[in-house]
Amino acid sequence: MWCLTLHAQTTIKSLMADSITTSHVVAIPYPGRGHINPMINLCNLISLRRPSDLLITVVVTEEWLGFIGSDPKPANVRFATIPNVIPSELNRASDFPGFIKSVQTKLEDPVEKLLRRMEIPATVIVYDTYLMWMLDLGRRLDIPVASFFTMSATVFSMCYHHDLLLRNGHTGDDYFSEKDEEVIDYIPGVPPMRVADLVTGFNGKGKEVFPVALKAILMADKAQFLLFVSVYELEDKVIDALKSELSVPVYAIGPSIPYYKVRNDQNTPDYLVWLDRQPEGSVLYISQGSFLSVSDAQLEEIVAGVHESGVRYMWIARGETARFRRENDEKGIVIPWCDQLRVLCHGSVGGFWSHCGWNSTKEGAYAGVPMLTFPIFWDQVSNSKMIVEDWKLGRRVRVDEGILVTRDEIAKLIKSFMDEESEEGKQMRKRAREIKKICRQATNEGGPAEKDIDLFIGDILNSRNN
Numbered sequence: 001m002w003c004l005t006l007h008a009q010t011t012i013k014s015l016m017a018d019s020i021t022t023s024h025v026v027a028i029p030y031p032g033r034g035h036i037n038p039m040i041n042l043c044n045l046i047s048l049r050r051p052s053d054l055l056i057t058v059v060v061t062e063e064w065l066g067f068i069g070s071d072p073k074p075a076n077v078r079f080a081t082i083p084n085v086i087p088s089e090l091n092r093a094s095d096f097p098g099f100i101k102s103v104q105t106k107l108e109d110p111v112e113k114l115l116r117r118m119e120i121p122a123t124v125i126v127y128d129t130y131l132m133w134m135l136d137l138g139r140r141l142d143i144p145v146a147s148f149f150t151m152s153a154t155v156f157s158m159c160y161h162h163d164l165l166l167r168n169g170h171t172g173d174d175y176f177s178e179k180d181e182e183v184i185d186y187i188p189g190v191p192p193m194r195v196a197d198l199v200t201g202f203n204g205k206g207k208e209v210f211p212v213a214l215k216a217i218l219m220a221d222k223a224q225f226l227l228f229v230s231v232y233e234l235e236d237k238v239i240d241a242l243k244s245e246l247s248v249p250v251y252a253i254g255p256s257i258p259y260y261k262v263r264n265d266q267n268t269p270d271y272l273v274w275l276d277r278q279p280e281g282s283v284l285y286i287s288q289g290s291f292l293s294v295s296d297a298q299l300e301e302i303v304a305g306v307h308e309s310g311v312r313y314m315w316i317a318r319g320e321t322a323r324f325r326r327e328n329d330e331k332g333i334v335i336p337w338c339d340q341l342r343v344l345c346h347g348s349v350g351g352f353w354s355h356c357g358w359n360s361t362k363e364g365a366y367a368g369v370p371m372l373t374f375p376i377f378w379d380q381v382s383n384s385k386m387i388v389e390d391w392k393l394g395r396r397v398r399v400d401e402g403i404l405v406t407r408d409e410i411a412k413l414i415k416s417f418m419d420e421e422s423e424e425g426k427q428m429r430k431r432a433r434e435i436k437k438i439c440r441q442a443t444n445e446g447g448p449a450e451k452d453i454d455l456f457i458g459d460i461l462n463s464r465n466n
Helices: 004-015 033-049 062-070 089-106 108-116 133-140 155-160 162-167 210-222 236-245 270-276 296-309 340-344 359-367 380-390 406-415 425-443 450-466
Strands: 023-028 056-059 078-081 125-126 147-150 224-228 251-252 283-287 311-317 330-335 349-354 371-373 392-398
Touching: 004 270, 023 406, 023 450, 033 056, 033 078, 033 125, 033 147, 033 359, 033 450, 056 062, 062 089, 078 108, 078 349, 108 133, 125 133, 133 147, 133 406, 147 210, 155 162, 155 236, 155 283, 155 380, 162 311, 224 450, 236 251, 251 450, 270 311, 270 330, 270 340, 296 406, 330 425, 340 349, 340 359, 349 359, 359 380, 359 425, 371 380, 371 406, 406 425, 425 450
Parallel strands: 023 056, 023 125, 056 078, 125 147, 147 224, 224 251, 283 311, 283 349, 311 330, 349 371, 371 392
Antiparallel strands: none
């Protein structure tokens, strides 16, 4: 099944007619929102830089095409679908281990059949690192593959150096919870961290699926290319360490967020009109991500704490929104969805309550917005540590898993956090502006991220000619 506009059809027919010189990039994301979004952003960025040289096909399930098929995209980007052979995105959180197993065992065959019948053979396959079966498939089809890691380079490195953690008793059979406060300072390029700040799969939540993730990361250097969705200047030491250790070419392609759209989008939805009416830096933007949730008891405390703080807020609430509202409350709005990066870049937004998914972390950094961190799972804990301790861009709401944070604590923290006149508030916002500048310089024309994207494109084109 192809999902193409008339303009896209014309452009792609032209590319297909000139298939001798056209390079065909096939992108295969892991079927989850936090993985699909950066993959599509990469495809859009690549296509915009070389629109006449590249045809790009993004492979998704039929269900996912229904979610994203109508999203605007460049004319030389198209979708191709495989059947819905895995559980629905709508309930994958209910059986995460089962979903992981399904992704590893049921996607390879339909993807291979699709690749074999493509009219223009793939020049290169960009695959999500966690789809490790793509390495064998690429070898069978004699197509070079690029491993696309959608989390931080820091998380990649802590997993890649799993043997060091085992040797020091910070994971595995020698680990016990009393070691949570011990400091890990031996992972190449990674700033010191507590054991408790590791990816949760090492010692806690998600441990049952961690072996799959670990195997995928350890296999990534068998690809022909390795892409990190990171701003080099924010993770330079760990990226340099990986470049020196790995034999595969490594690219830091920038945040892979839709900054290219924010700069040109003239549409003004109602929630942006509401933000336009708020004082500068006064609104706390709250989002807990698209996948996992906090407990009902904790959510009740968060809702009460936000209202008792008295701050203005914009709350993204999945499902039922009524529980987040207070009657006659004119200080906030609750909506089911928004263009998050545009909201974070709005001058009225002065803080971001985040679950610390890597995409949200990068968007907060790009927008230069201080963050209140409330991680739930996997790499979110490590990202929270990076935000608060390494970038000095925010404060933690919850430090330790399993401890209920009360409404009084939350209200007090929010008031303090949103106070721009306090010394801590001034320093945090100064640092936020510095991080914002780093991200903007990286993604501007000629910046380090743009250069690495161009370098990767050049290597793709060269691989076709060799």
